[in-house]
Amino acid sequence: MDSGENLVQGVLAYFLERNLALRFDICTCxxxxxxxxxxxxxxxPVIIADKNAPNYRVLERDxxxxxxxxxxxxxxxxxxxxxxNLPHSVEDDxxxxxxxxxxxxxxxxxxDFSGYRRPILKRRIALRLVAxxxxxxxxxLTILANNTQEYELLFEALTINVSEFFRxxxxxxxxxxxxxxxxxxxxAINKPTVIWSAGCAHGEEPYSLAILARExxxxxxxxxxxxxxxxxDSLRRAQEGSYxxxxxxxxxxxxxxxxxxxxxxxxxxxxxxxxxxxxxxxxLRYLDLTSNxxxxxxxxxxxxxxFIYFNKALQEQSVDKFYRSLNPNGYLIxxxxxxxxxxARLVFKETKNHSRVxxxxxx
Numbered sequence: 052m053d054s055g056e057n058l059v060q061g062v063l064a065y066f067l068e069r070n071l072a073l074r075f076d077i078c079t080c081x082x083x084x085x086x087x088x089x090x091x092x093x094x095x096p097v098i099i100a101d102k103n104a105p106n107y108r109v110l111e112r113d114x115x116x117x118x119x120x121x122x123x124x125x126x127x128x129x130x131x132x133x134x135x136n137l138p139h140s141v142e143d144d145x146x147x148x149x150x151x152x153x154x155x156x157x158x159x160x161x162x163d164f165s166g167y168r169r170p171i172l173k174r175r176i177a178l179r180l181v182a183x184x185x186x187x188x189x190x191x192l193t194i195l196a197n198n199t200q201e202y203e204l205l206f207e208a209l210t211i212n213v214s215e216f217f218r219x220x221x222x223x224x225x226x227x228x229x230x231x232x233x234x235x236x237x238x239a240i241n242k243p244t245v246i247w248s249a250g251c252a253h254g255e256e257p258y259s260l261a262i263l264a265r266e267x268x269x270x271x272x273x274x275x276x277x278x279x280x281x282x283x284d285s286l287r288r289a290q291e292g293s294y295x296x297x298x299x300x301x302x303x304x305x306x307x308x309x310x311x312x313x314x315x316x317x318x319x320x321x322x323x324x325x326x327x328x329x330x331x332x333x334x335l336r337y338l339d340l341t342s343n344x345x346x347x348x349x350x351x352x353x354x355x356x357x358f359i360y361f362n363k364a365l366q367e368q369s370v371d372k373f374y375r376s377l378n379p380n381g382y383l384i385x386x387x388x389x390x391x392x393x394x395a396r397l398v399f400k401e402t403k404n405h406s407r408v409x410x411x412x413x414x
Contacts (some may be wrong), residue, residue, distance in 0.1 A: 055099045055100045055101040055102070055104075056099065056100070056102060057092070057097050057098065057099060058098045058099070058100045058107070058110055058111055058114065059092065059095050059096070059097060059098050059114065060088070060092050061111075062111060062114060062115060062122075063088060063091045063092060063095065063122065063126075064088055066122055066123070066126060067084070067087060067088055067091060067126055068084075070123075070126050070130070071084065071130075072181075073173075073174055073177035073178070073181065074130070074173075074177070075145065075173070075176070075177050075180050075186065075187060075188060076145050076146065076149060076173050077130065077134040077145060078134065078137060078139075078141075078145070080139075082138055082139055083133055083134075083137065083138065083139075086133050086138050087126075087129045087130060087133050090129040090132065090133070091125055091126065091129050094125045094129075095118065095121075095125070098110065098114060143187055143189060145187070145188065148187060148188035148189045148192070149173070149176075149188050151188070151189075151192060152176070152188045152191065152192055152195075153165050155192060155195060155196075156195075156202075156205075159195070159202070160202060160206075161339070161342075162206070162281055162339055162341070163339070163341045163342070164209065164341075165341075166341055166361055166362050166364060166365030166368070167209075167360050167361060167362065167365070168359075168360060168361065168362050169362075171359075171360055172209070172360075175208045175209045176188070176191070176205070176208070176209070178208050179191065179201070179204060179205050179208055182204070183201070203283070203284055206281065206282050206283075206284070207282065207284065207285075214252040214253065214255040214256060214299075215255055215298065215299045215300070215301070215302065216255050216258065216259045216262075216299060216300050216301075216302050216303050217259050217302035217303065218255070218256070218302070218355075219387060220302050221406070222384075222387065222406045222407075223259065223263075223302075225384075225403050225406040225408060226260075226263070226351075226353070226384065226406075227263050227266075227267070229351060229382055229408070230244075230246070230260070230263055230264065230267055230351070231267050233350045233351060233382075234264070234267055234268050234272065234274070237272065237350070238268075238271075238272040241272075243272070243273035243274065243275060244264075244272070244273070244274045244275070244350050245274075245275050245276075245277070245346075245348055245349045245350050246260055246274075246275070246276045246277070246349065246350060246351045246352075246353070247276075247277045247279070247346050247349045247351070247352045247353070247376065248260060248276065248277065248278045248279070248353050249279055249338070249340060249352060249353065249354040249357065249373075250279070250280055250340070250354060250355070250356075250357040251278035251279060251280050251285070251286075251289060251335070252280065252282075252285055252289070253285050253288045253289050253294075254278065254288065254289030254290075254292060254325070254333070254335070255294075255299065256278070256353060256355070257276050257277075257278035257289070257333045257335075258292065258315075258325050258329050258333060260276050260333075260353070261276055261329040261330075261332055261333055262303070262310060262315050262329065264276070264332060265314075265315075265328070265329070266310070274332050275332060275334065276332055276333045276334070277333075277334050277336060277346050277349075278333055278334065278335045278336070279335075279336045279337070279338035279346075280337070280338070281337065281338070281339045281340070283337065286335050286336075286337060289335055290335055292324055292325035292329075292330060293322040293323065293324050293325075294322060294323045294324075294325075295321060295322045295323075297323075299323075300312070300316065300323055303315065303316075314326075315328075315329060340354075340357065340365075340369050340372070341365060341368075343372075345372045345373070345375060345376045346376055347375075347376060348376075348378055349376045349377050349378065349381060350377070350378055350381050350382070351377075351381060351382045351383075351384070352373050352376060352377060352381070352382070352383045352384065353384045354369070354373065354383065354384070354385055355384060355385055355386040355387075355389075355407075356385075356386035356388070356389065357369075357385075357386070358385055358386065358389045358391075359386065359388065359389060363392055366391075366392045366395075367392055367394055367395070370383075370391060370392065370394075370395040370398075370399070374398050374399070374411060377411045378411075379411065379413050380410060380411060380413070381410070381411045382402075382408060382409065382410055382411075383399060383408075383409045383410075383411070384406065384407060384408050384409070385407045385409070386407060387406065387407050389407060390407075391409060395409075397412075398411065398412050399411060399412060400412055
């Protein structure tokens with residue numbers, strides 16, 4: 052032992068510290084960390100090595116490469132064990148503090164995050180705790196009470212509004228075909244086409260829909276696109292309709308579409324601005340999918356990469372809302388990594404597996 056130290060302990064301490072960096076839902080005091088590390092080290096064989104030896108880093112890398120999956124499994128296990136059997140008295144009930152935080156958000160801003168998946172919710176809130184240099188939900192509650200602008204930053208962290216025009220272009224080929232059939236069918240009976248972009252971020256999705264509408268129909272028949280979100284700042288930016296990154300609009304120019312950029316955007320002040328002809332058919336609204344509000348008589352709903360934030364109960368609530376929103380045989384399109392909860396298969400049938408397109412079943 053005098054000629055070296057346990058290489059494994061140093062590796063485990065490093066990964067444990069990284070794992071705990073955003074864990075404000077458990078106690079991470081020095082005593083708890085020490086207990087976690089003790090249990091971790093006992094789970095792996097001892098490797099004694101001289102830290103100054105030339106092969107020390109090689110041994111370290113080899114151990115990590117061989118045991119990385121087991122390290123993360125063991126870390127999750129010891130965190131659970133120590134958190135459920137704290138080696139000291141409890142001063143702050145962290146789960147209760149989190150519930151108080153969720154309640155305050157609902158009371159102050161009318162947005163209910165209680166149905167969001169807890170691991171995602173905790174990680175996103177943790178980003179704001181780190182940014183504000185506080186160590187508990189209780190302290191963050193005080194910040195929200197004294198700084199109302201923090202709410203906007205919190206909502207931005209919770210919703211992560213990152214998108215681009217025609218994101219996943221192969222999915223948009225399916226969307227284009229569906230829109231063409233819907234518009235043609237509605238035009239034949241002199242009926243307007245209504246589309247809902249739920250969770251519209253900064254407007255990339257609804258304006259992509261508007262571009263397709265113009266390409267397909269050139270607005271010869273009535274078309275309305277509703278774009279909703281819970282983030283007021285995102286809605287403001289969508290209303291402005293300006294985009295300062297070529298990456299955001301790259302799919303307008305290349306890939307499956309090759310549309311003429313100048314037909315839909317003007318370039319000034321270093322930004323690309325959506326033309327008014329697209330804005331005319333896009334109506335932006337504040338709408339919280341956790342509430343009972345919904346849009347009626349819709350032909351197609353896009354709700355892509357939103358369900359990943361919701362627990363099963365909230366997914367079921369949203370699917371019921373979308374079912375009531377849609378016209379007979381209307382379409383619901385979700386994110387390609389998402390699946391509808393099993394109960395939803397009773398009222399929706401999947402038509403395009405890879406593109407996650409579902410059609411309402413009239414029962």
